[in-house]
Amino acid sequence: MESTCTAFAGELWIATGPAADVREALRVFDDPAAGPVLVFDDRTGRQIDLDMRVDEPARGRGRPKLGVIAGEVTLLPEHWEWLRAQRGGASITLRRLIDEAAKARPLDAARQARDATYHFLTAIAGDRPHFEDAIRALYAGQKDRFDALTADWAVGIRDHATSLAQAAWAAE
Incomplete structure (x- = not known):
């Protein structure tokens, strides 16, 4: 399964998808007033540097056509x-x-979802009202409280955080 990433410019959600698709969306995005562009790995929620160069076929060991990577x-x-x-x-x-x-270990998926949501929100919403309480609700499994605490946040940020946390809510 190919990993996905998400790009934001300030509060504005730009794109979610495979790196190549997000890269293409960023190439056509032109709104300097929106704020700095941040790209996040959706699996970990951590900010990443997206290489804006054209994708070239990977050459190396393994069976890349099958998605096998040598290590x-x-x-x-x-x-x-x-x-x-x-x-x-x-x-x-x-x-x-x-x-x-x-x-x-299905609970690992819930933990990973909570951690990814935490990393994403810490990077992009750490200064938002009720941020700390929202994080506490996330780790306590209190979806309704999390939703209420993030209701006034920018729609893209709130919706992406909810999307990242889906596996955590499903495990409750």
Whole structure:
């Protein structure tokens, strides 16, 4: 699944989507009075630097057409031995173990959603009225209180924060 990002200029929501789409939206956006442009990784809620250069096909190890990215894993010799003995080999076994762990821990998705919402709001709305109370409501799982505390915020900021927090509310 491709990750998405979101761009804001001040309080103005510009675009949400894959980096290439957001990059294109920023290329045509022209309103210097809107404020500084901030781009956020929707998975983490953290501000990112979006490379405005044209996307070029990645060349490297792995199987990029399938979305497989090569990386490095450091294990002890007995771990490598165990992995080699598994049906399908090390890569398939590691992917299966990660998928199983992710399914077994749905609360991690809620925690990640809360943390992403927190990081986003801290960067863009830390000076808003009721910010601290809204964060407390977010971590307490109080959706109605969170909605009430953020009701007067800029629509784009409020709606994006609510969108990021969806998995947290769903786990309640």
